[in-house]
Amino acid sequence: xxxxxxxxxxxxxxxxxxxxxxxxxxSGRFVGVVGPNGSxxxxxxxxxxxALRPTAGAxxxxxxxxxxxxxxxxxxxVAALPQEVxxxxxxxxxxxxxxxxxxxQGAVARESEAxxxxxxxxxxxxxxxxxxxxxxxxxxxxxxxxxxxxRALAQQPRVxxxxxxxxxxxxxxxxxxxxxxRAGGPTVLxxxxxxxxxxxxxxxxxxxxxxxxxxxxxPHDVLTPGLxxxxxxxxxxxxxxxxxxxxxxxxxxxPRP
Amino acid sequence: xATLHDRTPVPHHAPAGTEPPSRRxxxxxxxxxxCVALPVSLVCGAGIGASGIPWSEALRHLWAGTTGGSIxxxxxxxxxxxxxxxxxxxxxxxxxxxxxxxxGVAVQAMVRNALADPFVLGISSGAAVGANAVLIFGAFAAxxxxxxxxxxxxxxxxxxxxxxxxxxxxxxxxxxRLVLTGxxxxxxxxxxxxxxxxxxxxxxxxxxxxxxxxxxxxxASWSSVPxxxxxxxxxxxxxxxxxxRLNALAMGDETAAxxxxxxxxxxxxxxxxxxxxxxxVVAVSGAIGFVGLMVPHAARMLVGADHRRLLAVAPxxxxxxxxxxxxxxxxxxxxxxxxxxxxxxxxxxxCFLLLMRRRTYTFGGA
Numbered sequence: 001x002x003x004x005x006x007x008x009x010x011x012x013x014x015x016x017x018x019x020x021x022x023x024x025x026x027s028g029r030f031v032g033v034v035g036p037n038g039s040x041x042x043x044x045x046x047x048x049x050x051a052l053r054p055t056a057g058a059x060x061x062x063x064x065x066x067x068x069x070x071x072x073x074x075x076x077x078v079a080a081l082p083q084e085v086x087x088x089x090x091x092x093x094x095x096x097x098x099x100x101x102x103x104x105q106g107a108v109a110r111e112s113e114a115x116x117x118x119x120x121x122x123x124x125x126x127x128x129x130x131x132x133x134x135x136x137x138x139x140x141x142x143x144x145x146x147x148x149x150x151r152a153l154a155q156q157p158r159v160x161x162x163x164x165x166x167x168x169x170x171x172x173x174x175x176x177x178x179x180x181x182r183a184g185g186p187t188v189l190x191x192x193x194x195x196x197x198x199x200x201x202x203x204x205x206x207x208x209x210x211x212x213x214x215x216x217x218x219p220h221d222v223l224t225p226g227l228x229x230x231x232x233x234x235x236x237x238x239x240x241x242x243x244x245x246x247x248x249x250x251x252x253x254x255p256r257p
Numbered sequence: 258x259a260t261l262h263d264r265t266p267v268p269h270h271a272p273a274g275t276e277p278p279s280r281r282x283x284x285x286x287x288x289x290x291x292c293v294a295l296p297v298s299l300v301c302g303a304g305i306g307a308s309g310i311p312w313s314e315a316l317r318h319l320w321a322g323t324t325g326g327s328i329x330x331x332x333x334x335x336x337x338x339x340x341x342x343x344x345x346x347x348x349x350x351x352x353x354x355x356x357x358x359x360x361g362v363a364v365q366a367m368v369r370n371a372l373a374d375p376f377v378l379g380i381s382s383g384a385a386v387g388a389n390a391v392l393i394f395g396a397f398a399a400x401x402x403x404x405x406x407x408x409x410x411x412x413x414x415x416x417x418x419x420x421x422x423x424x425x426x427x428x429x430x431x432x433x434r435l436v437l438t439g440x441x442x443x444x445x446x447x448x449x450x451x452x453x454x455x456x457x458x459x460x461x462x463x464x465x466x467x468x469x470x471x472x473x474x475x476x477a478s479w480s481s482v483p484x485x486x487x488x489x490x491x492x493x494x495x496x497x498x499x500x501x502r503l504n505a506l507a508m509g510d511e512t513a514a515x516x517x518x519x520x521x522x523x524x525x526x527x528x529x530x531x532x533x534x535x536x537x538v539v540a541v542s543g544a545i546g547f548v549g550l551m552v553p554h555a556a557r558m559l560v561g562a563d564h565r566r567l568l569a570v571a572p573x574x575x576x577x578x579x580x581x582x583x584x585x586x587x588x589x590x591x592x593x594x595x596x597x598x599x600x601x602x603x604x605x606x607x608c609f610l611l612l613m614r615r616r617t618y619t620f621g622g623a
Contacts, residue, residue: 051515085512088369089366099512
């Protein structure tokens with residue numbers, strides 16, 4: 001499913017957090033949003049999964065106006081892995097994954113066979129079937145992320161929005177997660193901190209700074225030393241990944257103060 | 258002194274899946290048990306009391322009352338005790354217990370806070386202001402027997418409007434702001450009530466005010482059942498309808514939004530529902546503590562956090578608990594009556610601590 005973000009602006013208590021952003025994520029593509037902290041990445045993504053309403057602009061899914069859909073309708077198309085999960089109650093893993101079926105269910109209807117199959121497949125897909133009976137709060141950080149991805153996949157989304165999904169994960173888990181989210185072939189729109197991970201996985205990168213897009217394109221074209229110096233304030237050298245040919249970055253350390 | 262190699266290696270993580278798959282009580286069994294316990298408890302509420310009416314006679318009166326049968330002239334006083342005093346009291350105890358427990362479930366999910374209960378929103382202490390104005394200063398005297406509950410309900414609604422107006426932000430009701438506003442106003446309302454008790458001219462009024470603050474069903478009659486009953490039933494239906502959305506809300510506002518639930522709207526619905534039920538319940542029973550805090554937690558320990566399961570158990574458990582608390586309050590120091598708050602704590606605290614020790618219960622990672 002194609003996602004079009006069209007001149008979206010978000011103003012929060014008088015400040016423009018996101019200014020006039022337009023971008024397109026083609027169907028099935030893996031699109032990264034990078035930028036320094038506070039550049040508006042999360043705010044932009046929150047508009048796509050309906051946690052925030054843009055002040056101006058439009059978001060379209062295959063041409064349909066997302067903001068005009070009911071929250072339930074959009075949740076049938078768009079799933080998300082938000083950054084903050086305030087799990088306070090000791091749900092089991094199976095219960096957490098089952099929440100992914102919420103937009104597909106009636107308020108009081110029992111779980112259908114399709115619901116059960118989607119949940120089982122999602123848990124199986126992320127390799128967490130053995131965790132089903134465990135309490136969510138007893139899991140490690142990596143296990144929690146996997147379960148939350150299973151919940152998003154159980155939603156059978158055609159667009160998956162990820163906000164810094166690799167935070168607190170070790171390198172093996174980071175790589176695993178970014179491959180797992182491609183199950184089912186949704187369009188992926190993700191904010192990432194790690195520019196090398198972004199360069200390795202994304203078909204297309206958008207660089208945000210101060211709420212604006214300052215560069216867009218393939219990682220190879222976007223991640224230039226000049227841009228990194230200007231946006232992130234770091235000095236970087238480009239090398240080529242010997243296996244995949246992707247651009248990778250090496251950073252200079254700063255001189256001792 | 259132990260050396261390094263003396264230590265037994267302790268596995269850092271228990272291997273996945275080794276935890277017992279079900280530390281929970283089977284739901285159908287528990288619900289069936291509670292469904293039997295509820296009518297049995299109601300009958301006990303009518304049969305047990307300080308005046309020593311034999312069980313056979315009490316049951317006969319209960320039968321006569323429900324089927325519209327007849328009694329002999331010399332039985333009128335015992336019939337009145339069973340059918341007009343004890344039984345409506347037991348029914349009202351069930352209604353109030355179910356109401357407080359389900360409001361507790363709703364409020365804990367709404368503000369995502371383990372310590373939240375029906376009183377954290379400041380609504381019940383608002384009701385107390387109105388109730389004590391009646392008890393101490395005789396306000397609303399024109400309304401007669403309805404003065405107390407009307408005043409309590411109206412001031413509960415006023416408190417609700419105040420909390421809502423102060424706590425709301427352009428982004429809707431946020432959990433922390435709700436809890437802080439509710440708690441701050443709770444202290445404010447309590448100060449007003451305390452001042453009224455302090456300023457009361459005669460001791461008897463202060464005593465009945467105190468009784469009301471600790472909860473009592475002493476004023477129960479059939480006339481107080483329908484309004485409270487309808488409010489609680491309406492609240493329960495709404496919660497049952499929202500059970501899945503409550504699960505989503507409990508995982509955080511962002512998650513709820515991503516699952517197609519508007520957290521601001523749901524929280525507003527829950528706030529209004531909780532306020533109406535709390536107001537209606539507090540108006541007939543006073544401020545009975547502990548039930549709304551502990552019954553939801555105890556139910557979670559037994560059946561887990563899923564609100565569909567939780568809402569099947571918590572109201573029934575709250576109803577049964579409060580019927581027995583009320584029975585005890587009448588017989589322990591008969592003919593004097595104990596405030597219900599004393600007994601809910603006396604029974605609830607040990608039960609709760611026992612449950613918490615026995616079961617692996619986590620709330621917010623604690």
